[in-house]
Amino acid sequence: MKRKDHREKLIDLLHGNLSPEEEKEIIAGLERSGMSRQEIEDLRSVSRLIDETPSPGPSERMDKRFYTMLEEEKKNSLLGEPEIKTKKLSFVSLLTPGMRIAAGIALFLLGWFTSGWFGSSTPRDRQIADLSGEIKQLKETLVLTMMQQSSTVERIKAVNMVSEFETADSLIIERLIGVLNHDSNDNVRLLALEALVRYSSVPVVRDGLIGSIGNQTSPLVQLRLADIMLALNEKRAAPEFQKVLQDARLNYSVRGKMNETVIALL
Amino acid sequence: MDDISLMVSVNAGEIDKVGLLYERYKRPLYAYFFKLTCGDNQASEDLVHTVFYRVIRYRTSFTGKGNFAKWLFRIAHNTGIDHNRKIRHVNTYQTETYATQSAVYEDNELEKNEQLEMLQQAMCRLKPDERELLVLSKIDCLKYREIAEIMNITESNVKIKIFRALKKLKDNYTKLENTIYEKERSSGKVN
Numbered sequence: 398m399k400r401k402d403h404r405e406k407l408i409d410l411l412h413g414n415l416s417p418e419e420e421k422e423i424i425a426g427l428e429r430s431g432m433s434r435q436e437i438e439d440l441r442s443v444s445r446l447i448d449e450t451p452s453p454g455p456s457e458r459m460d461k462r463f464y465t466m467l468e469e470e471k472k473n474s475l476l477g478e479p480e481i482k483t484k485k486l487s488f489v490s491l492l493t494p495g496m497r498i499a500a501g502i503a504l505f506l507l508g509w510f511t512s513g514w515f516g517s518s519t520p521r522d523r524q525i526a527d528l529s530g531e532i533k534q535l536k537e538t539l540v541l542t543m544m545q546q547s548s549t550v551e552r553i554k555a556v557n558m559v560s561e562f563e564t565a566d567s568l569i570i571e572r573l574i575g576v577l578n579h580d581s582n583d584n585v586r587l588l589a590l591e592a593l594v595r596y597s598s599v600p601v602v603r604d605g606l607i608g609s610i611g612n613q614t615s616p617l618v619q620l621r622l623a624d625i626m627l628a629l630n631e632k633r634a635a636p637e638f639q640k641v642l643q644d645a646r647l648n649y650s651v652r653g654k655m656n657e658t659v660i661a662l663l
Numbered sequence: 664m665d666d667i668s669l670m671v672s673v674n675a676g677e678i679d680k681v682g683l684l685y686e687r688y689k690r691p692l693y694a695y696f697f698k699l700t701c702g703d704n705q706a707s708e709d710l711v712h713t714v715f716y717r718v719i720r721y722r723t724s725f726t727g728k729g730n731f732a733k734w735l736f737r738i739a740h741n742t743g744i745d746h747n748r749k750i751r752h753v754n755t756y757q758t759e760t761y762a763t764q765s766a767v768y769e770d771n772e773l774e775k776n777e778q779l780e781m782l783q784q785a786m787c788r789l790k791p792d793e794r795e796l797l798v799l800s801k802i803d804c805l806k807y808r809e810i811a812e813i814m815n816i817t818e819s820n821v822k823i824k825i826f827r828a829l830k831k832l833k834d835n836y837t838k839l840e841n842t843i844y845e846k847e848r849s850s851g852k853v854n
Contacts, residue, residue, distance in 0.1 A: 405822040411829070412800070443833045446782045447801055452694035459693075459708040463685055463715055470719050471678045583726045616727035617671055648727070650667045 403427050407437070411444040536562070537569060544572050549582045556588040565596060574605035583615035590618060594625055603631060610637035616648040623651075623658040635662040666731035673722050681722075685715055688732070691802055692739055698798045699743055701787040710746055714739050733809040736799065740813050747791055781843070785835035793828035800825050 403426040409415050410423050427437060506528065536558070543555035559565060559573065576589040590609075596602045606625065613619050619641070626634035638655045641647065647655075664672075664683070672680045689711060696707035717738050725734050786794055792814070799810045800821075811818040 404826045405819060408800070408822045408825050408829075439833050440829050443782070443829060443836060446778060447786075447797060450698070450779050450782060452697045453704065455689060455693040455708055455711065456704075459689070459711060462708075462712055463689075464682070466712070466716060467678065467682060467685075467719070583728075584723060614728070616667055617674065620668075620671055620727075648667065650665050 403430055407440070410437075411441055533562075537566065540569065541572055544576060549585060552576070552580065552582070552585045553588060556585060556592050559592045560595070567601065570596060570599065570602055570605070574602075574609065577605070577609045578612045583618060586613070586615065586618050587621065590621055590625070597625070597629055603629070607631060607634050607637055610634060611640055613641075616651045619648070619651045620654055623654045627658050627661055630662070632662050635659045638662075667727050670722065670725050670727065670731060673719075674725070678719065681715065681719055684718070684731075684735075688735060691804070692735070695736070695739060695798055695802065696743065698786065699791070699795055700746075702783065706746065706750075710739070710742055713742050717742065729812075730804070730809055732802075732804040733812060736802070736805060736809075737813045740795070743791075743795065777843075781836055781839045782832075784839055785832050788835045789828060789831060793824070793831065796821065796825050797828050797832065 403423060406415070406419070406423045407427060410420055415423065424434065424437060428434060540555045540558050543551050543558070546552055546555070556573070556576065559569060562569070565573075570593070573589050573593050577586055577593065580586050580589065590606075593602050593606060597606070606622065610619075610622055610626075613622065622634075623638070626638075635658075638659050642652065642655055642659070666684065666687070669680045669684055673684075692711045692714060693707050696710040697704070700706045700710075714735070718735065721738075725731070786797070789797070796810070796814065799805055799813065800807075805813075807818050807821050811821045814821065816824070
């Protein structure tokens with residue numbers, strides 16, 4: 398064993414992390430590399446002294462100050478919920494100048510057609526419906542484009558915009574499932590999950606949610622998925638959770654929650 | 664409820680739950696800062712407060728991966744760095760603080776207290792990062808791997824640096840011991 402290794406092991410020795418055999422071996426190694434037993438014992442006693450050093454407790458003043466701050470933060474509307482969720486995004490604020498001009502033209506045309514057809518109800522209604530559809534399409538195109546941006550903030554904005562839609566078409570749903578499975582940012586995944594839950598009655602969405610269980614590594618997303626599957630009483634999710642449970646590195650809390658979920662679903 | 668579940672609730676809008684985390688960690692955090700600031704009680708309380716303020720502010724950056732304690736002490740580490748930048752006269756202040764306390768202990772002639780007092784003085788003569796490594800290595804909920812992540816160095820480096828800091832601490836301690844012995848001998852307290 399190298400000298401460096403012995404020094405590393407000495408720290409384990411001082412913290413009592415070694416077996417008696419390992420202790421003997423390390424002490425012998427350290428002695429061979431020029432460290433006397435006395436020096437080792439001195440370090441051990443200094444290390445023990447650090448353990449024994451008392452620290453006075455904090456005062457009640459610190460507690461009062463903390464709880465006052467906590468109350469203030471609760472009152473602060475920005476902090477009532479995580480920032481990424483509380484930012485109310487207006488559609489206009491998300492548009493680039495070019496897009497704003499396009500949206501302006503679209504609105505002008507909408508107004509013009511509306512006034513032009515004021516006397517005849519059937520064509521007017523059809524035109525309004527057509528224009529509304531176009532605006533919705535414009536929004537959807539914008540959302541789909543933003544979902545592919547490299548900026549996390551842009552992707553978060555895109556996923557939040559989906560919640561403004563009363564209905565989502567198959568392409569949006571497909572992209573949201575893609576985000577849930579592949580986005581590099583856990584917060585974006587979590588928001589995509591929340592957006593998808595609104596459409597959980599759609600079979601494709603349910604399948605997508607179940608299929609995504611094995612793709613998640615963030616405990617927050619995993620815990621939320623377990624809650625959702627339980628709420629939907631989606632029995633097909635149980636085998637997926639069981640597969641995830643085989644991973645020895647799984648977070649302790651997530652393991653507990655998934656076990657409970659599997660038992661409840663089966 | 665474990666730390667991660669509490670943070671999940673906090674991130675879902677239940678800010679109150681930070682109170683439970685505060686109750687769990689206020690003492691170890693206070694002890695950490697108390698040792699880093701060489702016994703500055705007011706500064707330690709201010710720093711704990713700042714850490715929890717940042718926990719609330721930046722709560723969404725906790726993704727649930729890894730240990731909450733590691734995330735918390737990472738914030739504490741950065742808070743300590745900011746504090747050290749502001750307080751440039753820290754070493755002068757520390758020496759003065761302990762010199763006063765030392766006189767009290769000498770009067771009481773309590774050998775153990777003297778030893779602990781000398782150790783604290785010896786700790787204050789270390790560089791801030793050396794002192795911090797020693798303090799972190801004594802926190803039960805942190806593993807070497809996590810200390811490495813907090814300090815932004817490798818695990819192997821953590822152990823080597825702790826070894827060196829400990830050796831330096833022992834040298835400082837011995838020097839202080841000799842100084843006190845010389846003082847007492849010249850004043851006739853010992854033969």
